[in-house]
Amino acid sequence: MDSSELYFHSYAVHLGFWTNWSHGAVRGATITLSRPNGGFLIAFLAIYVGMAGKSLWRLACFCLHISFSSPEPKDGLYHQRQAILRNSDTAQDGAWRLLVSMMAWRRRARHPILRLLPLIIAALILSAAFGVASVFSSHVTTDTANEVLLKGDRCATLDISKANNASAVYSFFKPYHAQLCSKFLNYGLQCYSNRLRSQNADGCNLYTAAQLPLNVNSKAPCPFNTSMCKSLDENLVLDTGRLNSLKHFGINLPPDNQFDLRVVHECAPLVTEGFMDTVNDTDTGAVARVFYGEGSNGAFHPRAWTYEVPLDFPYSPSNGTGYIGTSRPEYNLGHMESIAGEDPSLENSGGAMWSPIPQLHRTDADVFVMFLSAPGIRFSAPTDDPWFSAHRNASVLYDRNNKTRPSWIQDSPINAMGCTMQVQFCNPKGPASEQCEPLRGLYDPQKSTTIPQIFPSKSQQDFVNRAEYMFSIDTASINLLVGMIGAAALRARYGLALGYQGPLPANQWQLEAEHWVKGELASMQDALVRAAGGPPQELSQFQVVPETNDTAAKSMCINQKIKSTEYSSFNVLGISLILFIGGTIVLLDMAIAPFTTWLQERRHLKAGGNASLHAVREWSATSTLQLQRLAHEEAGYGSWKGCHSDNPVTASGDLLATLDLKDREHLALKGRMGIERVDTAFDTLVSQDDEK
Numbered sequence: 278m279d280s281s282e283l284y285f286h287s288y289a290v291h292l293g294f295w296t297n298w299s300h301g302a303v304r305g306a307t308i309t310l311s312r313p314n315g316g317f318l319i320a321f322l323a324i325y326v327g328m329a330g331k332s333l334w335r336l337a338c339f340c341l342h343i344s345f346s347s348p349e350p351k352d353g354l355y356h357q358r359q360a361i362l363r364n365s366d367t368a369q370d371g372a373w374r375l376l377v378s379m380m381a382w383r384r385r386a387r388h389p390i391l392r393l394l395p396l397i398i399a400a401l402i403l404s405a406a407f408g409v410a411s412v413f414s415s416h417v418t419t420d421t422a423n424e425v426l427l428k429g430d431r432c433a434t435l436d437i438s439k440a441n442n443a444s445a446v447y448s449f450f451k452p453y454h455a456q457l458c459s460k461f462l463n464y465g466l467q468c469y470s471n472r473l474r475s476q477n478a479d480g481c482n483l484y485t486a487a488q489l490p491l492n493v494n495s496k497a498p499c500p501f502n503t504s505m506c507k508s509l510d511e512n513l514v515l516d517t518g519r520l521n522s523l524k525h526f527g528i529n530l531p532p533d534n535q536f537d538l539r540v541v542h543e544c545a546p547l548v549t550e551g552f553m554d555t556v557n558d559t560d561t562g563a564v565a566r567v568f569y570g571e572g573s574n575g576a577f578h579p580r581a582w583t584y585e586v587p588l589d590f591p592y593s594p595s596n597g598t599g600y601i602g603t604s605r606p607e608y609n610l611g612h613m614e615s616i617a618g619e620d621p622s623l624e625n626s627g628g629a630m631w632s633p634i635p636q637l638h639r640t641d642a643d644v645f646v647m648f649l650s651a652p653g654i655r656f657s658a659p660t661d662d663p664w665f666s667a668h669r670n671a672s673v674l675y676d677r678n679n680k681t682r683p684s685w686i687q688d689s690p691i692n693a694m695g696c697t698m699q700v701q702f703c704n705p706k707g708p709a710s711e712q713c714e715p716l717r718g719l720y721d722p723q724k725s726t727t728i729p730q731i732f733p734s735k736s737q738q739d740f741v742n743r744a745e746y747m748f749s750i751d752t753a754s755i756n757l758l759v760g761m762i763g764a765a766a767l768r769a770r771y772g773l774a775l776g777y778q779g780p781l782p783a784n785q786w787q788l789e790a791e792h793w794v795k796g797e798l799a800s801m802q803d804a805l806v807r808a809a810g811g812p813p814q815e816l817s818q819f820q821v822v823p824e825t826n827d828t829a830a831k832s833m834c835i836n837q838k839i840k841s842t843e844y845s846s847f848n849v850l851g852i853s854l855i856l857f858i859g860g861t862i863v864l865l866d867m868a869i870a871p872f873t874t875w876l877q878e879r880r881h882l883k884a885g886g887n888a889s890l891h892a893v894r895e896w897s898a899t900s901t902l903q904l905q906r907l908a909h910e911e912a913g914y915g916s917w918k919g920c921h922s923d924n925p926v927t928a929s930g931d932l933l934a935t936l937d938l939k940d941r942e943h944l945a946l947k948g949r950m951g952i953e954r955v956d957t958a959f960d961t962l963v964s965q966d967d968e969k
Contacts, residue, residue: 315845330407429834431811465795617718
């Protein structure tokens with residue numbers, strides 16, 4: 278199998294109800310659906326809101342109709358307004374009909390604008406409001422990435438010592454982690470460059486926080502003995518501040534079990550004068566060695582020196598030769614590390630790689646030294662950066678045009694940068710003065726004492742210990758990033774072409790350190806997600822499944838949030854409010870007319886017939902079907918039943934009137950007994966008997 282396929286991974290997501298503790302127990306109630314089902318729910322909510330808007334308009338029409346109702350004779354505008362209010366189903370329809378009526382009556386009735394324009398405006402506002410509400414009803418979810426909860430059914434971590442054979446380590450385990458390191462550094466470049474842009478950038482929408490905060494101080498003091506730093510006050514501190522387990526890492530636990538983590542790095546270019554020597558090695562030839570303390574080889578056998586690089590580069594830029602027909606020169610980037618606390622059990626993870634000299638030793642931090650060499654690389658301009666420092670002229674004469682191309686080479690065969698790493702767990706629920714443990718190294722064994730002092734409950738300690746374990750075994754710390762992919766971890770390489778390095782700023786070393794720390798922070802977020810999702814099948818022989826009684830590990834796996842575009846998460850409170858408010862409006866629309874009629878009839882009976890029923894009777898009589906009944910009945914057609922209901926009917930077999938088309942500009946119903954139309958101020962049907 279192609280090792281490039283190792284990192285391909287999909288995550289099983291919990292579908293159904295869960296609580297997103299980022300918004301609390303009530304507002305955080307969430308339901309996650311597949312994307313297609315989520316689309317159906319969004320469409321339903323939009324239709325439902327529109328239906329509620331229609332019902333609210335009908336409620337308003339009923340109230341207005343009742344309030345305008347009068348038993349006194351009124352003009353035609355009054356009756357048309359009542360008919361429109363009774364029979365317009367939507368606010369848009371009502372607004373249009375009222376507008377047409379207002380225009381028709383503008384010179385025939387008293388104050389038509391004053392009587393109808395407010396209703397038109399109200400109808401338009403209501404229509405627009407519910408149109409917008411229909412659109413915004415979809416905001417119970419988002420159109421892009423939604424927070425979802427992982428199933429955690431494949432919860433596991435990786436342990437290199439569980440391999441069945443050594444070849445599996447180099448065939449699968451290490452290539453997998455090399456891919457991860459490249460991924461983390463690329464993530465840092467893409468997703469930490471601009472906070473607003475990264476939130477919408479492709480590849481930056483997996484973790485609940487697209488990027489973790491990082492405070493940069495480029496004017497910091499020397500983190501070691503001052504004799505070891507090239508500068509006393511232009512060093513670097515990279516401090517995350519307190520990162521919350523829920524907000525920044527997506528561990529979806531209730532407030533009582535949440536914790537904060539702070540990560541601090543300090544970096545400084547180190548002096549090599551007095552600590553570097555040139556030696557003729559019988560195996561490798563001339564080498565430059567750095568003596569920062571006793572180191573060890575790959576088998577952890579001690580040696581007197583810390584780091585070395587060969588000096589005999591066959592294509593030196595100072596001898597007039599170019600690189601045509603040879604491989605491109607490349608940076609050499611290596612590291613050494615010293616773990617605070619000197620825990621012997623950490624030997625296999627690198628704890629015994631290096632015993633630093635007292636000037637570089639820190640008991641409260643893990644110490645890393647990054648060694649940079651640039652054999653054969655020409656710099657296009659003198660470089661003042663203290664780590665890349667290049668001022669030695671190495672211009673080359675080209676025979677073709679007899680011109681000199683200016684270039685410079687590195688001042689020293691090895692330059693060193695020292696960095697420290699410290700972590701600090703804090704209890705956000707603890708007393709203000711006792712919330713945090715002292716800053717310490719990530720692997721420092723004193724954590725077994727400090728964590729119980731900060732987190733009093735057993736459940737808190739279990740969750741913090743699990744997180745601390747995850748970070749310690751699966752974080753790609755800056756030394757691991759350098760160790761896994763070497764010179765590929767350098768940002769400066771993006772300006773290296775055909776052996777020539779483009780201009781570098783004087784603070785390039787700071788940009789490199791910041792680049793590594795951002796990659797490290799991305800790896801901390803990813804470590805928790807990978808544990809919940811489980812390792813790729815090809816690495817199953819390395820996996821460590823939580824013990825049956827390890828409830829903290831299992832709970833963290835099934836409570837890990839990520840962002841996904843393949844699912845839709847909806848706010849249950851938002852949906853409930855939409856359904857409840859909309860349902861209430863619809864029910865009121867259905868019930869208000871019958872209830873008001875019943876109430877008025879009871880008052881009428883109690884008052885001995887003195888209470889008026891005109892308002893509710895007019896509401897019933899001005900419906901479309903009742904107006905139709907009135908017209909046909911007055912024309913002498915039909916034996917009508919249900920004259921007080923919503924749907925009047927005739928006796929079986931009754932035929933109703935047809936249109937009289939004699940006057941196409943003034944249509945009427947044909948009367949049963951030669952009814953003729955008499956034009957008056959209003960359309961009136963008069964029978965022949967009445968004329969007599």
